[in-house]
Amino acid sequence: MTDASTVDPPPATGAWREGDPPGRRRWAAGGRLRLDAGGTLPEYRIAYETWGRLNSDASNAVLIEHALTGDSHAAGEAGPGHPTPGWWDGLIGPGRALDTDELFVVVPNVLGGCQGSTGPSSADPDGRTWGGRFPRITIRDQVRAEAVVADELGVSRWAAVLGGSMGGMRALEWAVTFPARVAGLLVLAAPAASSADQIAWAAPQLHAITSDPGWRGGDYHDAPPGAGPHRGLGVARRIAHVTYRSSLELDQRFGRQPQGAENPLDGGRYAIESYLDHHADKLVRRFDAASYVLLTESMNTHDVGRDRGGVGAALAGVTARSIIAGVDSDRLYPMRQAHELAAGIPGAGEAAEISSPYGHDSFLIETAQVAALVKALLH
Numbered sequence: 001m002t003d004a005s006t007v008d009p010p011p012a013t014g015a016w017r018e019g020d021p022p023g024r025r026r027w028a029a030g031g032r033l034r035l036d037a038g039g040t041l042p043e044y045r046i047a048y049e050t051w052g053r054l055n056s057d058a059s060n061a062v063l064i065e066h067a068l069t070g071d072s073h074a075a076g077e078a079g080p081g082h083p084t085p086g087w088w089d090g091l092i093g094p095g096r097a098l099d100t101d102e103l104f105v106v107v108p109n110v111l112g113g114c115q116g117s118t119g120p121s122s123a124d125p126d127g128r129t130w131g132g133r134f135p136r137i138t139i140r141d142q143v144r145a146e147a148v149v150a151d152e153l154g155v156s157r158w159a160a161v162l163g164g165s166m167g168g169m170r171a172l173e174w175a176v177t178f179p180a181r182v183a184g185l186l187v188l189a190a191p192a193a194s195s196a197d198q199i200a201w202a203a204p205q206l207h208a209i210t211s212d213p214g215w216r217g218g219d220y221h222d223a224p225p226g227a228g229p230h231r232g233l234g235v236a237r238r239i240a241h242v243t244y245r246s247s248l249e250l251d252q253r254f255g256r257q258p259q260g261a262e263n264p265l266d267g268g269r270y271a272i273e274s275y276l277d278h279h280a281d282k283l284v285r286r287f288d289a290a291s292y293v294l295l296t297e298s299m300n301t302h303d304v305g306r307d308r309g310g311v312g313a314a315l316a317g318v319t320a321r322s323i324i325a326g327v328d329s330d331r332l333y334p335m336r337q338a339h340e341l342a343a344g345i346p347g348a349g350e351a352a353e354i355s356s357p358y359g360h361d362s363f364l365i366e367t368a369q370v371a372a373l374v375k376a377l378l379h
């Protein structure tokens with residue numbers, strides 16, 4: 001098996017230049033980053049892709065924040081280094097909700113990730129792979145790190161910051177940390193603070209990876225291909241994927257059907273088991289286990305109210321025009337969290353509800369409903 005940690009992402013080639021073709025991956029470099037948990041990251045890079053053209057007063061830039069296993073390739077065709085089309089391709093492009101004839105769309109890869117930005121599989125300043133020595137980071141650290149992208153592009157204020165799930169946490173943190181830099185905010189399927197239930201679902205995932213013999217304390221990146229904690233990462237994805245979909249959808253799609261000619265009474269798999277095996281296998285081939293652990297732990301730390309006098313005080317400082325939305329069938333980030341979040345943000349009004357059988361993943365699947373929210377925010 002390919003070791004996901006050794007798969008190079010498409011090269012990120014330094015600073016953005018006027019006239020860059022859409023989707024060219026660039027990076028912005030940051031110096032010493034002081035971390036919430038104490039200590040510093042000595043230097044880092046944030047990889048990002050852009051679509052559209054920045055206008056003369058830099059007022060048309062929109063920042064899109066990806067979810068846990070996403071990356072900067074939000075739009076465009078599948079191609080070298082991108083086995084699938086962009087994860088929001090239906091939303092980004094000429095004439096689409098995020099109309100790149102008018103907007104300049106910027107999508108960074110999160111700090112701690114494995115698709116071009118600095119993370120555990122990157123080299124430290126001495127050229128050694130960070131591995132298990134990569135420091136703990138929070139959602140807030142990730143957002144502070146991303147400010148270098150805005151600075152490098154000359155964007156003093158985003159026309160909008162958008163994201164779902166972990167991307168929604170980062171979008172919200174942008175609006176709380178840098179209120180003057182965020183004109184519009186769209187948070188999809190993300191809370192003001194991670195709940196006990198969300199931390200609970202993360203716990204067996206983290207244990208699955210870190211108890212895999214291939215984990216080696218996070219220092220497996222220089223081991224031979226295939227020797228990493230792939231089994232653990234696959235188990236984590238199976239657990240997570242169930243929480244990303246609704247019970248009704250899984251029942252209606254798979255029922256009690258066996259997988260093809262396999263016989264569950266004889267050790268064969270049910271179709272739903274095969275489906276989860278497939279999603280586990282796909283993730284293991286495209287994602288680094290140490291990034292998965294680091295980013296999952298960063299989501300556990302998510303609490304906009306920490307050291308700010310509580311959630312209410314933090315949200316009261318948001319000045320962006322805001323739309324908050326949840327999904328009616330989301331069992332991981334339930335609608336009640338969207339209602340609580342919307343109630344705390346001045347002028348946000350009622351939380352919008354995406355109606356879908358697909359559960360949490362609906363923010364990636366229900367393109368028409370998400371497009372309507374994006375248009376409502378931008379126009």
Ligand SMILES: CC(=O)SCCNC(=O)CCNC(=O)[C@H](O)C(C)(C)COP(=O)(O)OP(=O)(O)OC[C@H]1O[C@@H](n2cnc3c(N)ncnc32)[C@H](O)[C@@H]1OP(=O)(O)O
Nearest residue numbers: 069070071084085086087259271272274275278361364365
């Ligand atoms: C789109 C990307 O992944 S881009 C890369 C960046 N990634 C991200 O941003 C993460 C976000 N993406 C995701 O999490 C997922 O890809 C999602 C949520 C978009 C997928 O949602 P959906 O489109 O509803 O796909 P769904 O969950 O139905 O899975 C379809 C896959 O299951 C497979 N499948 C369905 N039934 C079975 C079964 N019984 N046994 C085995 N495989 C099965 C299908 O063949 C299909 O395979 P493929 O994806 O390799 O073509």
Ligand SMILES: N[C@@H](CCO)C(=O)O
Nearest residue numbers: 067068069070165244
């Ligand atoms: N399917 C999404 C869910 C997390 O929000 C992902 O893999 O990133």
